[in-house]
Amino acid sequence: MVSAVALLMAACSTRPTTGDGGAPLVTLEDAACNGRIVRVEEQASPHVAPGSTIAFRDNPPVNGTHYDQWARWGIYREAIPRGYWVHNLEHGAVVIAYRPDLAPAERDRLEAFARGLPPEPGCMAQGVRRRIIVTPDPLLPTRVAAMAWNHAYTADCVDEASLERIVLGLTGRAPENVCGDGFFPLDLPDAGAPDAQSTTDASGD
Secondary structure, eight states: OOOHHHHHHHTOOBOOOOOSSSSOSSOOTTOSTTOEEEEOOOOOOOEEOTTOOOOOSSSSOOSSSEESSOBOSEEOSSOOOHHHHHHHHHTTOEEEEEOTTSOHHHHHHHHHHHHTSOOOHHHHTTTOSOOEEEEEOTTOSSSEEEEETTEEEEESSOOHHHHHHHHHHHTTOSSBOOOOOOOBSTTSOOOOSTTHHHHOBTTOO
């Protein structure tokens, strides 16, 4: 029997990649919080089994080797392993991450920002409001980061204006255009209602 993962992978439609190197597709003028965005060189991005050790070339990673399953869309209080969410980036997502030492008030601002984003019409038809993940990540070089395929934004604090430009400008700019919900964590319900994947809190906190 063909697994649900295999069926969704077979359904992945391709679109042009953002290319190698060059200037970022989104510019940040007068970004707050020492925010900066870089466009990272494309590299081979093969799939490996979940739990495999991956030596990412870049920090934060925005392409490269990743797990053959991707994470469920949502807001998390426990770190989603990078191997999952890099696969989400390949599907056109934006992942917003923060270091665990970020002040709770700043974390709450990130979560409120993600919940307030407009829906993606093309994904709404598939029961998914928006391809976004918010997750802590203890390996980040800065307190806040936002990743899209081949693009990395880093900042010392939360700047909603820059984050909005990144999310709205870079969502869907990836090798695959996939809205379908992921498979990790396994103990969460399916997205179902349009808002489910944008309000999930994996910690239960």
